[in-house]
Amino acid sequence: MCNKWRRPLTAAGVALFWLGVWAVCSHLIGQELLLPTPWLVAASLWRLMGQGDFWIAVGMSLLRVLGGFAAAVVVGVLLAVLTTRFSLVHTVLAPVLHVVRAAPVASFIILAYVWLRAGLLPAFIAFLMVVPLVWENLRQGILHTDTRLLEMARVFRLGRVQRLRYVRLPAVRPYLEAALTTGFGFAWKSGIAAEIICWPDRSIGQNMHNAKAYLETPEVIAWTVVVVVLSVVLEWLLRRLFRRGEVAA
Amino acid sequence: MSVRLEKVSFAYGDTPVCRDVTWQLPDSGVACLWGPSGCGKTTLLRLLAGLERPDSGRIQAPGRVSMVFQEDRLLPWLTALQNVTVVGTEEDTARRWMLSLGLTEGELQSLPDALSGGQQRRVALARALAADSDYLLLDEPFNGLDEDTWRAAIPWIAEYAAHRPVVLVTHVRQQAEALHAALIPLAGVPVSGVLCPAENL
Known part of the structure; x- marks a missing residue:
């Protein structure tokens, strides 16, 4: 009983402590514009949640990022398979990977804004952030698959499908899981960043940008809270999905 | 041939x-x-x-060839029994072979990592002997098996080798x-x- 409650109680205590620090700081500063109090932010969040537009913006932002994320997973898997199969493909494509990884997200956002409609941009940026991650992680997974097990499968003449199901997939699974969970966080944050820069209609980013323009600091923080909460919830869902898959397999 | x-x-x-x-x-x-x-x-x-x-x-x-490698080469994510059936052996046949090599029903359902070195070796032996092969x-x-255990496996190999x-x-x-x-x-x-x-x- 004692152990069961220990962790949630500790977490609540820590959360209260930081809310307290925040409250004290905002009282000391005494300017709503610079650092509003937690309750002002909470009130602002409550008001936002009562509006239909809030839910539409959240839904649309999610949809864009998830779309880009899903496309990135498909393309990343394809690239990982191709570059481990054919070394020439790897030689040709490896520089692209390095460039995408090294360049700052913002420069891609600005550049892509020249080519794409604002509505497509967050999806594209999320896609761009996640492709290298899935590609490289899965590639490592494929390269590190135990050759001794693959030889065993060859000697015992396991078919293509069986080899995939019983040897290849379980071997790369941890790599793919790591890529997807960290990749989702990347996609979400960079997608929102793209929205803030290019303000597509009906998006979290546009709302944040407007709140900032009207000097509505509590609202900016309220939207940030929404982004953080969604990020935590979705990552948790993703992890649960993997765990369920493990039991099924 | x-x-x-x-x-x-x-x-x-x-x-x-x-x-x-x-x-x-x-x-x-x-x-x-x-x-x-x-x-x-x-x-x-x-x-x-x-x-x-x-x-x-x-x-x-x-x-068709069947083989026991120097290492066990068991799939760590499958149970001992699944490791034997995955190469195409019927479950009943697999179970019979594994029990004859001295594994218990509980060990059949365990993942390889939960088994001792000697037990894993027996799973690898069972996989090779039970597989349909020429x-x-x-x-x-018999690496890692004590003398009693490998001697117990001899008749099964001898039977295979008869034809x-x-x-x-x-x-x-x-x-x-x-x-x-x-x-x-x-x-x-x-x-x-x-x-x-x-x-x-």
Whole structure:
């Protein structure tokens, strides 16, 4: 009983402590514009949640990022398979990977804004952030698959499908899981960043940008809270999905 | 058609391991490759298993091969039983083999990591013996088993060898003797010429 409650109680205590620090700081500063109090932010969040537009913006932002994320997973898997199969493909494509990884997200956002409609941009940026991650992680997974097990499968003449199901997939699974969970966080944050820069209609980013323009600091923080909460919830869902898959397999 | 190497040459990089090796396996019985470590025994098994391609010469290996590798090579994400059925063996057959090799029903349902080294070895042996095959390759199959345990496995291998060829690699003389194996002495690399059983070793 004692152990069961220990962790949630500790977490609540820590959360209260930081809310307290925040409250004290905002009282000391005494300017709503610079650092509003937690309750002002909470009130602002409550008001936002009562509006239909809030839910539409959240839904649309999610949809864009998830779309880009899903496309990135498909393309990343394809690239990982191709570059481990054919070394020439790897030689040709490896520089692209390095460039995408090294360049700052913002420069891609600005550049892509020249080519794409604002509505497509967050999806594209999320896609761009996640492709290298899935590609490289899965590639490592494929390269590190135990050759001794693959030889065993060859000697015992396991078919293509069986080899995939019983040897290849379980071997790369941890790599793919790591890529997807960290990749989702990347996609979400960079997608929102793209929205803030290019303000597509009906998006979290546009709302944040407007709140900032009207000097509505509590609202900016309220939207940030929404982004953080969604990020935590979705990552948790993703992890649960993997765990369920493990039991099924 | 029997299993046969014909003037097979093979090198790992610059190190020749086989030079014009010819070897015909008898249609039944156990042939034991005998010699110091690094004398090409495992390479010969790998050639027979189709895991290496000869640089020249021909390998005639009709039918399906089954093998116990030097390591267990069990799939860590499948239970012991699934490790035996995954190569195409019926569950009933797999279970029978595993129980005859001294595994318990509880061990059959365990993941390999939860089993001792000796138990994992028995799973690997069961996988090879139960698989539908025409010849069997055993690379130090009793590694990590105490004498009572490997002696218990001898009759099953002998039964297999009654009408199919078995190639055994071992360092333990008694294991070869228990299987009435024909000893084929290998002096060192490169292995060359025609391999045949020694009259008296």
